[in-house]
Structures are given as structure tokens and as C-alpha cells.
Amino acid sequence: MSDLQTSIDQRTYSDNIPHPRAPLAQNFFKADPNLDYLLQRYLPASMHEWARQQLSWLGAQVAGPIDERADYTDREGKPRLRKYNRLGEDISEIITNEGYKETVAEVYGAGIVSYLYQDIPELGRKAPYSYSFFMGYLVSQSEPGFYCPVTLSMSAAYLIDRYGSEEQKEQYLTGLTSRDRTRLYEGATWLTERQGGSDVGANLTVAEPVAGRQGVYRLTGEKFFASNAGAFVATVLARIDEEKPGTKGLGLFLVPWIKPDNERNHIQVRRLKDKLGVNAVPSAEILLNGAEGYLIGEPENGFKYMAEALNLSRICNAIASIGIMRRAFYEARYYAEQRRAFGNPIDQYPMVKEMLVSLLLDTEVSTGAVFDMIAVYDRLQSNSASKEDNALARLLIPLLKYRTGEEAVESTHTAIEIHGGNGYIEEYVTPRLLRDAQVLTVWEGTSNILALDILRVMQKESSHEEFSRLLQERVAGWKHAFSQPYTELIRTELAILEENIAYLMQQTHDYVTYKLKTLADHMVDLYILSCIVSEAEDQVTREGNARKYILAKLYAEKHFPSQEKRGIQADSMLDVQFFTQLMEYQSVSVEEWAQQSAIVPTR
Incomplete structure (x- = not known):
């Protein structure tokens, strides 16, 4: 046997290529x-x-x-x-x-x-x-x-x-709401029909009252994309008044798989969908053949009720997105630490450092923004919210569902690229992450539907005014010197946003919808920046740790860039300079950040 062959044979799989099932963390909470x-x-x-x-x-x-x-x-x-x-x-x-x-x-x-x-x-x-x-x-x-x-x-x-x-x-x-597996009911919400999709007002499933049984109806129709199809109880929209067009004629019904008399309800599964991802959830085409359903609430308010549940589902969608983003970052970081190329671990190269920090940046700032939005939602559910909070939540929820869904797809793509060819192999988790992420831009409303919802809440509830007021009050409360550049930036950008909104409101509907996602991007960029700066000020004040200001600066450079020299001569390379502190969540002293940012650390 040649010396070369001996050398090759003595190598182990883990010498150079990280094992696809190697533990990157024993505990995802403690690692975060x-x-x-x-x-x-x-x-x-x-x-x-x-x-x-x-x-x-x-x-x-x-x-x-x-x-x-x-x-x-x-x-x-x-x-x-x-x-x-x-x-x-x-x-x-x-x-x-x-x-x-x-x-x-x-x-x-x-x-x-x-x-x-x-x-x-x-x-x-x-x-x-x-x-x-x-x-x-x-x-x-x-x-x-x-x-x-x-x-x-x-x-x-x-x-x-x-x-x-x-x-x-x-x-x-x-x-x-049971925690006992023997008593647990899983639930479902069945909206989508073949002919309408996101156009719920086109639904054809009908509900006919059962004589002599108050609130009991027989539902007949098809639900074309019914997720969690085997759930014990589903909430279902059906047309209760055929003379009322669109969503106004829809009532909301509780439809159990097994009726109270222990007889099977008249529900059939035509087939399970063969999906790209999220294979754990059974998604089906459901036939309601005179299924017994029980009216929930007022008959004319079915869509209104379901829209409230849709807001909750959209928050969950954003949560799934940031969860996938976090896992994509974990996998990419671990792989880059272990994988050697050209004589070094690949995370020692500036281009890879930039990619890893970009993954971390999007994950951390979006996660903070999502939970900032959830704080508003929690106030609504505890009945301690104002009318303004309601309008604000109805704007922030679709904004963050839209942004995080797009970011989940991009993050999983980046994680695959960092893995190279191995990232494309099913033994690694990255292909599943990418496949699962794709649906998050579709579930609970595509980007176009979300943009239309944003326009609707702006027109009906002036939610953009509450948005501007929130950001103005937020920046006015910042006291630390490190926050002041962002105060100026956000106020300047808010003025541009308000001018653009006033302009759009005077234009044709076609032009407004054509520009809606551009407007939504500007709004969510501002909101996320305000959240990460607020976190940075909180952390530096309580702990003397300026790490989150690095993220704030990187986010501002990414989403509010200077066009001078196409950025080639202006980039600070903060992601490379502070790579270890960012990856390891190490504290960055006030003095160190003051030297880097040329801001005097006074309050």
C-alpha cells in the first residue's frame, strides 16, 4: 500500500467534513x-x-x-x-x-x-x-x-x-386546551376552496339549518387545502346567506370529526397532498357531505371572527420563520467552524464571516421585532390595549409575517451555500429547512395578499399614523449617545415615508398596489431598526454591553445604505472585525464601541 493510500485510509470522516448528524448544540435554549x-x-x-x-x-x-x-x-x-x-x-x-x-x-x-x-x-x-x-x-x-x-x-x-x-x-x-394526551383534541381551520384560494369571498361551501335544532347546520362543499386534516375539531367557513355576496354571507361553524352522539360526521378525505415540505402536517382535500356543524357566534360575522384567528396564525407563521432562520444559522455556523478548505476552517475567511454574520443579523433583529410586535398583541388579549394598539397590531402582523417569510427562504439558501455540495444532500438538515421555509411565504397569505391587507388597514384605520407616532415616541425616548445617529436616521426616513404615503393615497388603485410592497419594505425596515436600537440601548444601559449596537449599525448599512462609490470604499467591515463577539455573544465594552463608532459615550 502506498504512503498516499495509507494517509487517505487513516483519515476519518470528521477530519474535514462535519458529520450531518453531529450535535451542534445539546440544548437550543441554552445555546441562544x-x-x-x-x-x-x-x-x-x-x-x-x-x-x-x-x-x-x-x-x-x-x-x-x-x-x-x-x-x-x-x-x-x-x-x-x-x-x-x-x-x-x-x-x-x-x-x-x-x-x-x-x-x-x-x-x-x-x-x-x-x-x-x-x-x-x-x-x-x-x-x-x-x-x-x-x-x-x-x-x-x-x-x-x-x-x-x-x-x-x-x-x-x-x-x-x-x-x-x-x-x-x-x-x-x-x-x-388539555395537556393530557388521552383527552387532547387537535384543531384545524378550513378556509381555502378550489375556486377562490385567497379569495375567501368566492367560497361555495353552503350551510343549511337543521329544522328543530337551534344553531345546527349541515355543511356541503369542498375544502381544497385543509391542513391538520385529521384534527378532531375544525372551524369552517360556509355560506349561510346566499343572497349576500363575498365574505358577508359567510358564517363560522364548529365541525367535529366525531359528533356528540359518537357517530362519525359526514366528512371524507379525498386525498392527502404530496407537498414540497412541512411533511409532518397532513394536508388534504376535504369533502363535507352534509357534515354537522354548529354555528359559532353571530351568523353574519363568520369572516370577521376568522380574520381575528388569521392574525394569530400569521404571528405563528412569523415564529416558524424565525425558528427556521435560527436553525439555518446554527447549522451554517457549526459547519463553517469544522469544515477546512485551503488550509483553514472556512469561517476564518472574510467572505464566509460576512455570510455568517448576515445570517445572525437577520435572525436576531427579526426575532426581536417579532416579539416586540407580540407585546402589542399580548396587550390586546389582556384587554389592556387601546384602540391605537389594535390598529397598530393589524399593521405590524402582516408586515412581519411578510418580512420573516422571505428571510426564512433566503437564510436557508445561504446556509446551503455555506455547506457547499453537502448542503444539498438530504442527510443534512439544510434541504428540509429550505423545503419547509418555502411554505411560509404562502401560508396565511402571500406577499401580495399581505400588502393588500396593509393597504386596507391604512385606509380604514389610519394605522400608518399610529406607526409613525410609535416610532417618533420611541426615538424620543432614547437617551444614550450611541442611539442618536439612529434618531436622526429614523426621523429622516419617517418624513420620506409619510410623504410617500400621502402621494400614493392620491394615485390610482393600480399604481398604489404596484408600489405597495416597496412601501411595506420601507415600513418594516424602519420598525426593525427601531427595535434593535431599543434593545441596544436597554442592554448597554443595564449591562454596559454595546454588542447590539454593532447589529444596529450593520442593519442600517444593509437597509439604508449610502450609495457613494457603490459601498466599495465606505464599508466598515464590522462583521469581520467583531466576528467573534457576535458569534459568541461576547460583551462589547462601551469604550470599545465608542472608539469604533467615534461617538462619545455620554448620557
């Missing part, structure tokens, strides 16, 4: 200092210690067994349809694998839905939505496909709790 920071920022102080313990347990689960089950489900254990029983009767049973069922039991058992409605035993209080969304952020790093059923169960519970009768709450809300 920014998540602990946000926990302190947005949860009540009385919850901090308990939440850390719970999220630490979940962080270990999603980094270990839940991730392993997700990989199996995606590649070998997809849901399947058992259409008929031995007698040839249509039973439309959806079967999921045992590992997936274990994930269902663990995550619901940890209170991801339950604690929104029931007191936490150790604390004697319910959890705010922000806590449930912290859980969802961790779950989505391993199994965003399963977070879809969680989202739908959460939405169904929301609708029944808000608008259902006491009988409906007793019969169905109890199961939807």
Missing part, C-alpha cells in the same frame, strides 16, 4: 443567549425562573429526540391515508407515525396551548402569548411542520373561547 434576553424583556419577572426551566427542558428536546423524529417523519414517516376499512366503508383515517405522536404529546403536554387558558400550577396564573411563542420558536427549529397543527389548534381554541357558546366551550375547548 438572545432568547434569554428576550425572555427577560417581555415576560413578567414572576415568570422568569419558571420559564427558563421549562424552555431549557424544551430546548433539550428539540435539539435531541424531537429533531430525530422530525427527520424520520420527513424522509420515511409521512402521514398516510387509510381510505376504506375491510368492509369497503369510507373511514378517511389519517395515520401518523409513533414518533410524531410522541412529539404531539410532549409539546402539548408542556402547555403550548393549555397555559393560554389555564393557570400554570406553579405560578397560579395563565401565560401570556409571548411565552407560548417562545416555545413555538424552539419547536420550529426542529419541526416547523408540527408547529402548523399547534397553530391551528391555538386558532380553533381562540375562536371557541371568544365566540363559542358555553356548551361549545365545555364540549370542545376543554379538549383543545
